[in-house]
Amino acid sequence: MSSNYETIIGLEIHVQLATHSKAFCGDDARFGGAPNTQVSAISLGHPGTLPRLNRRQVEFAARLGLALDCAINLVSTFDRKNYFYADLPKGYQITQDRQPICVGGHIKIDTAEGTKTICLHHIHMEEDAGKSMHDADPHHSLIDLNRAGVPLLEIVTEPDLRSADEVDALMSAMRQLVRYLDISDGNMEEGSMRCDCNVSVRKQGDTHLNNRCEIKNVNSMRFARRAIEYEVQRQIGIMEAGGTVKQQTLNFDPETGITTPLRSKEDAHDYRYFPEPDLPPVVITPQQLEQIRTELPPLPWALRARLRTQYALPEYDTQLLTEEKAVAQFFLALAQCTTQYKAAANLMINKILPWCQEQKVAIEQFPVAHAALASFIELIDTGQVSNSNAYQRIFPQLIEQPERTPLAIAQDLNLLQTADEDFLESIVDAVIAKNPDKVAAYRKGKKGLLGFFVGEVMRQSKGKAEPKTTNALLIKLLEKQ
Amino acid sequence: MIDENLISRLEELARLELSPEEKKALLHELQNILALVEKMEELDTTGVEPLIYINENLSALREDVIAHQVSREDALRNAPDSDGTFFKVPKVIDLK
Numbered sequence: 001m002s003s004n005y006e007t008i009i010g011l012e013i014h015v016q017l018a019t020h021s022k023a024f025c026g027d028d029a030r031f032g033g034a035p036n037t038q039v040s041a042i043s044l045g046h047p048g049t050l051p052r053l054n055r056r057q058v059e060f061a062a063r064l065g066l067a068l069d070c071a072i073n074l075v076s077t078f079d080r081k082n083y084f085y086a087d088l089p090k091g092y093q094i095t096q097d098r099q100p101i102c103v104g105g106h107i108k109i110d111t112a113e114g115t116k117t118i119c120l121h122h123i124h125m126e127e128d129a130g131k132s133m134h135d136a137d138p139h140h141s142l143i144d145l146n147r148a149g150v151p152l153l154e155i156v157t158e159p160d161l162r163s164a165d166e167v168d169a170l171m172s173a174m175r176q177l178v179r180y181l182d183i184s185d186g187n188m189e190e191g192s193m194r195c196d197c198n199v200s201v202r203k204q205g206d207t208h209l210n211n212r213c214e215i216k217n218v219n220s221m222r223f224a225r226r227a228i229e230y231e232v233q234r235q236i237g238i239m240e241a242g243g244t245v246k247q248q249t250l251n252f253d254p255e256t257g258i259t260t261p262l263r264s265k266e267d268a269h270d271y272r273y274f275p276e277p278d279l280p281p282v283v284i285t286p287q288q289l290e291q292i293r294t295e296l297p298p299l300p301w302a303l304r305a306r307l308r309t310q311y312a313l314p315e316y317d318t319q320l321l322t323e324e325k326a327v328a329q330f331f332l333a334l335a336q337c338t339t340q341y342k343a344a345a346n347l348m349i350n351k352i353l354p355w356c357q358e359q360k361v362a363i364e365q366f367p368v369a370h371a372a373l374a375s376f377i378e379l380i381d382t383g384q385v386s387n388s389n390a391y392q393r394i395f396p397q398l399i400e401q402p403e404r405t406p407l408a409i410a411q412d413l414n415l416l417q418t419a420d421e422d423f424l425e426s427i428v429d430a431v432i433a434k435n436p437d438k439v440a441a442y443r444k445g446k447k448g449l450l451g452f453f454v455g456e457v458m459r460q461s462k463g464k465a466e467p468k469t470t471n472a473l474l475i476k477l478l479e480k481q
Numbered sequence: 482m483i484d485e486n487l488i489s490r491l492e493e494l495a496r497l498e499l500s501p502e503e504k505k506a507l508l509h510e511l512q513n514i515l516a517l518v519e520k521m522e523e524l525d526t527t528g529v530e531p532l533i534y535i536n537e538n539l540s541a542l543r544e545d546v547i548a549h550q551v552s553r554e555d556a557l558r559n560a561p562d563s564d565g566t567f568f569k570v571p572k573v574i575d576l577k
Contacts, residue, residue, distance in 0.1 A: 019545050026548035035566050036553045044556060056545035077533075084496050086570040132573060142567035145556070270494060275533045282540045 005201045005239075007232050008209060009167055010121075010159035013174055014152050015184045016128065016192040017060050023127040023151035024051030024094065024279075031190050035144040043149040045089030050278050057151040058282060060183040061101045061125050062292045064153060067181055067299055068120060070105030074284050076125075078276040086143050087130035095154075097273045100124035101282070107177070108301060109169040118170055119158040126152050153183075159198065159209065164225040171195065171221055176300050180325045194219050197228055200245065201235045210239075211247040216262055218252060227252035231259050303328045311341040320349055326363050327353065330370075337374035340381050347377060351395055367402040376406040386463040389415045419466040421473065424457070427465065428473050431456045442478055450474065483511045 022029045025042035042049045065072050079097035102123035108115050130148035132141050155174065161167055175186035175193060186193050200212035215231060218224040230252070235245045250259040298306075300322050307318040307328075322328045327348070334344045352373075356363050368376075376398060379385045384407075385394065397409045410416050418424070431453060432439055442449045453474050457465050488504050488511070491497075499507065553566070562569040 021543075021545050021547050026543070026546060027550050028547045034553070036556050036568070038550060039553075039556045040549050040551050042549075044551075046559075052543040053540050054545050055542040058542065082494075086568070086573055133567070134573065137564075137569070137572075139572055140562070140569040141571070141573045142564070143570060144567055272494070277534075280534055280536075280538045280540045282542075 004204055005232075005236050006204050006206070007162055007228075008159045008200045008202065008212070009161035009163075009228065010198040010212075011155075011157045011161065011167065011170065012196040012198070013155040013157075013171070014128075014194045014196075015064075015155065015174070015178055015186070017057060017151040017153060018182070018184050019054055019056045019060070019151055021054060022149040023054055023057055023125070024149055025049075027146075027149060029150045031147075031192070033146050035146060038146040039148070043089070043145060045091070045148075051094060051276075053279060053282060054151060057125055058101070058284065059292060060151075060181075061123065061153055062284060062289060063181050063183055063296065064155075064178065065102030065105065065123055066289075066293050066296060067177060068102070068105035068107055068123070068155075070102035070120065070123060072284065072289055073099055073101055073103060074286065074289070075099070075281050076101040077281045078125075078279040079273045080276050081271045081273055083271055085129065085132075086141060087132045087145070087148065089130070089145065089148060093127060093129065094276055094279070095126035096124035098275070099281075107170070107173055109166060109173050111166055111169055116160075116166070118160045118166075121156040121158055123153055123155050126154055128152050159200075159212075164228040167195075167197065167224055167228060168221050171224070173300075176323070180297055180300055182297075188220050191219055195224065197224060197231075199228055199231045199235070201232055201239065203239075210235075211245045213245065213247065213259070214249045215252050215259055216249060223252060223254050226254070226257055227259060230257060234259065297325060298328075300325075300328075307331070311335060311345075313341060313345050317342075317345045317349065320353070321345060324363070330363050330366070334370045334373055337370045338377050340377045343377045343381060344373070347373065351391060355399065368398050369402065372398065372402065372406060379406050379410060383419075383466050383468065384417055385410050385415050386417060386458070386467070389413075389463040415462075415464065417464050417466040418461075419469040421469065424461075424465055424470055424473050425477075427457050427460045428453075428470070428477055431460060432477060439478065450478075453478070483508060483515055 016031075017029075019029050021027060022043060025040050027040050027043050028038040030038070042051060062072055076096060077099045078094050080092040081095050081097070082092045084091055100122045102120075105120040105123070106117050107120070108117050110116075128147050128150040130143055130145040132143055134141050136142050157170070161170060171188075171193070175188070178184040178186045178193070184192050188194070195218055197215045197218060198212045199215065200210045202208070202210050213231060213235070215227045218227055231250070238245050249262045251262040252259050303322045304318045307313045307321060308315070313321070320327075321331045330352075331344065331348055334348070335341055338344055352363070352366060355361075356366060376390065376394065379394070380387055380390045390406075390410075393413055393415060394406055394409050397413065398404070398406055401409070435453075435456070438449055438452065442453075450471070454467065454470060457470050457474065458467075485504070485508065488499075488508050492499050492504070557563040557565070557568065560568050
């Protein structure tokens with residue numbers, strides 16, 4: 001039944017900006033302060049106060065808009081969105097309705113069917129509301145206004161998404177981007193990124209859009225997925241029964257896993273937008289815009305392309321190494337010190353990143369210098385130390401004593417491989433003498449046993465046998481009847 | 482068209498409670514205002530930019546620094562009800 005229907009989803013993504021102060025006043029905008037301590041006459045909505053726009057909110061908006069190929073409105077304006085709710089002291093939210101700062105734009109996401117472009121309708125600046133708690137007191141709702149007035153960007157997509165998977169991919173891509181741009185921490189648990197999902201379904205092949213339902217304030221990807229999956233089935237159920245889906249705003253309850261109407265009255269949805277008289281138009285000059293453009297950091301997709309083409313890394317590696325900007329920068333710095341790019345990628349993926357994760361250390365604080373890591377890679381590449389000895393024994397030592405060279409550590413631990421034929425021959429002889437039946441089998445044509453002999457020699461030499469010489473020597477002595 | 486239904490709707494949106502007399506007076510006033518606007522609409526304003534802002538000032542931007550916060554005690558001082566930490570409001574029953 002479901003397969004006869006197509007799911008259509010558009011998102012409104014709210015990104016809380018990492019400014020010091022709020023959008024229109026100097027209150028601390030940080031998350032998690034003691035309730036009602038980050039407030040002022042302006043955020044409390046006292047009469048006679050006037051908003052003044054935070055310069056950084058405009059810069060951050062332009063930064064995101066440029067990164068997403070939006071057209072930037074050099075003149076943008078603010079409007080009032082009017083509604084009464086206890087956590088909105090002024091009785092209206094300052095937002096941008098008629099002339100938002102960014103228009104259009106697009107972002108590419110990775111889906112099971114390959115790369116897909118999601119178009120954006122616009123991005124606008126606005127302010128957050130305070131926080132209401134409904135279950136702490138039986139007869140009252142409790143209000144904390146620390147969040148009232150915190151700067152937000154709202155990214156509104158076109159209805160281009162077709163599944164919960166694509167929503168997931170888009171949210172991940174956006175989260176990564178805002179972190180690259182240093183405009184938000186993108187933390188969904190703390191509410192720095194939330195999304196409203198507009199969901200509708202239609203029969204496969206239909207070209208018109210049916211009524212959509214808006215699922216509000218989904219604050220984790222897991223909930224978003226469940227909410228969408230539930231809502232799609234609900235709407236298909238209505239259509240299969242011959243009904244029509246009503247356009248409404250829904251709340252998703254993670255406890256029950258179902259969506260319920262958030263607003264009892266359909267017509268309560270009347271925000272009576274009008275121009276905000278307290279804030280004149282915001283102007284960005286072409287020079288300022290150019291400045292912001294030149295200061296954009298390399299973006300995740302550009303870095304992935306660079307890692308693929310310039311350093312010939314496979315897709316999997318490029319994904320992992322560009323997840324965070326700092327990780328990509330670490331790789332680029334390391335790639336300045338070595339030409340063994342794939343070995344450098346392996347070292348990061350298999351050792352450095354897991355170590356940082358275990359120790360809960362940011363990659364910038366990784367103790368070993370890039371140059372030392374490069375000589376570590378060289379030790380393996382030139383066959384001076386076996387791969388396993390390098391990874392398992394030298395690497396931990398190097399982290400303990402980052403001021404020492406990997407070579408000195410290898411010497412200390414007596415791990416330098418040797419191609420010394422006398423040394424190797426004595427071990428090879430011993431191995432051959434100890435395994436007469438395997439030697440006989442080998443000589444009868446079971447050449448695959450060579451690997452077994454190499455392994456034995458490696459074990460006996462504690463990894464110090466240089467593999468190429470060992471191989472040659474083994475073949476020579478095994479073939480000798 | 483301003484009629485009694487619209488007045489009731491505005492009353493609800495503005496969270497006001499009007500007496501029948503007030504409603505009647507408001508209906509009359511709003512009809513007058515609308516008539517004035519309708520009269521003005523007779524004017525041909527093709528090609529005239531709407532006047533939204535009275536002067537031509539642009540937004541004076543503020544530097545992103547923390548300033549002018551008030552203490553929680555001061556913040557809660559004008560609240561009709563509080564528990565010393567939060568504003569207390571009649572229970573907002575929005576869900577279910």
